[in-house]
Amino acid sequence: MTNKSSSPIVLYGTRFLSPYIMLFGFYVIFHGHYSPGGGFQGGTLLAVSLLLIRIASGTDLAQLQFKEYLTTPLAALGVVIYFGTGLTALIMGGYFLDYEELPIPGLEPAYLRYWGILIIELGIGLTVMTVLTLIYDNMVKGEDYA
Amino acid sequence: MIIAFTLVLLFAASDLPFRGDPDNQMNQEVSMTGTEVAGNYYIQEAYHDAHTPNIVTVILGDYRSVDTLGEQIVIFTAGLITFLLLRNRKEGEEDDE
Numbered sequence: 001m002t003n004k005s006s007s008p009i010v011l012y013g014t015r016f017l018s019p020y021i022m023l024f025g026f027y028v029i030f031h032g033h034y035s036p037g038g039g040f041q042g043g044t045l046l047a048v049s050l051l052l053i054r055i056a057s058g059t060d061l062a063q064l065q066f067k068e069y070l071t072t073p074l075a076a077l078g079v080v081i082y083f084g085t086g087l088t089a090l091i092m093g094g095y096f097l098d099y100e101e102l103p104i105p106g107l108e109p110a111y112l113r114y115w116g117i118l119i120i121e122l123g124i125g126l127t128v129m130t131v132l133t134l135i136y137d138n139m140v141k142g143e144d145y146a
Numbered sequence: 147m148i149i150a151f152t153l154v155l156l157f158a159a160s161d162l163p164f165r166g167d168p169d170n171q172m173n174q175e176v177s178m179t180g181t182e183v184a185g186n187y188y189i190q191e192a193y194h195d196a197h198t199p200n201i202v203t204v205i206l207g208d209y210r211s212v213d214t215l216g217e218q219i220v221i222f223t224a225g226l227i228t229f230l231l232l233r234n235r236k237e238g239e240e241d242d243e
Contacts, residue, residue, distance in 0.1 A: 033198045038206065040217075072229065079222050082215055097211040113196035117207035124218050131225035142232030 014056035018065075021049035029125045033114065039124025046125065047132035054133075059140055071134040078127030082120045089116075 025045030028037035054062040086097035094101030099116025100109040107115070163170050171178065175186045192204040206214050 032203050033200055035200065036202070038203060072225070075222055075225055079218060082218055086211070086215065097208075097215070099208065110195060110197045113204075113208055114198055117196065117198065117203060120207055120211065120214070121203075124214070127218050127222055131221050134225045135228045138228045138232040 010056050014052050018049045018053050021052065022046055025049060025125075025129075029121055030118070032121055033117070039121040040128055042121075043125035043128025044132065046129040050129070050133050051136055054136060059137070066133065068137050071130045071137065075127050075130040075134060078123045078125070078130065081123030081126065085116060085119050085123070 025042045028045055029039060029042030032038040050066050053065050089098045089101045090096045092101040092103055099113045102112050102116055104112060104115065175183055177183050188201060188205055192201045193199060196204045196208055198204050
């Protein structure tokens with residue numbers, strides 16, 4: 001998957017675009033409380049900004065942006081964030097994923113639910129971003145080894 | 147055949163009730179069997195429960211959060227399956243199946 005023939009216009013264009021797509025992805029995740037959006041959509045946008053660099057400048061150069069071996073542990077970390085939030089609420093005396101019981105001091109129950117939703121959306125976004133990148137990386141690797 | 151199917155669908159769609167009609171069964175507070183509809187509670191209490199203006203986020207993230215956990219695990223499993231299927235040749239390249 002070496003990409004020797006790509007023009008500098010493609011390289012610098014994608015390098016210019018990628019941070020803005022990533023910024024929009026974070027906006028979609030964090031603004032999901034007020035507008036359409038959330039973890040799945042924002043995570044897909046984050047993955048797009050990573051895949052754009054990977055397609056345009058080749059897999060080797062894209063390791064500078066996001067290391068390949070980080071994808072699987074971070075995807076698992078996203079699931080653990082979500083499940084750990086639910087489990088913390090369960091241990092603190094509520095139901096599973098009952099955000100009212102989260103041990104964050106100084107917040108009303110309604111705002112605890114607000115922050116609980118934000119935490120699980122972050123977990124979802126992390127998992128979706130890394131899994132999409134992982135699928136792309138594995139397909140490239142499979143092409144090389146087949 | 148596509149035209150015939152389109153005609154059948156259009157004939158069926160011509161009988162559907164108007165979407166915004168408040169007298170529709172799907173917009174009622176009590177279902178046909180006499181029980182309360184859950185969506186009624188969501189629309190009335192979502193902002194009060196979570197201080198979040200987006201009702202869809204509250205339903206997905208709070209009321210139906212176990213379902214969302216399942217979706218996330220499905221995506222994670224899909225990633226792991228591509229890992230298992232496509233990375234298989236890395237160690238044992240000589241045993242080609």
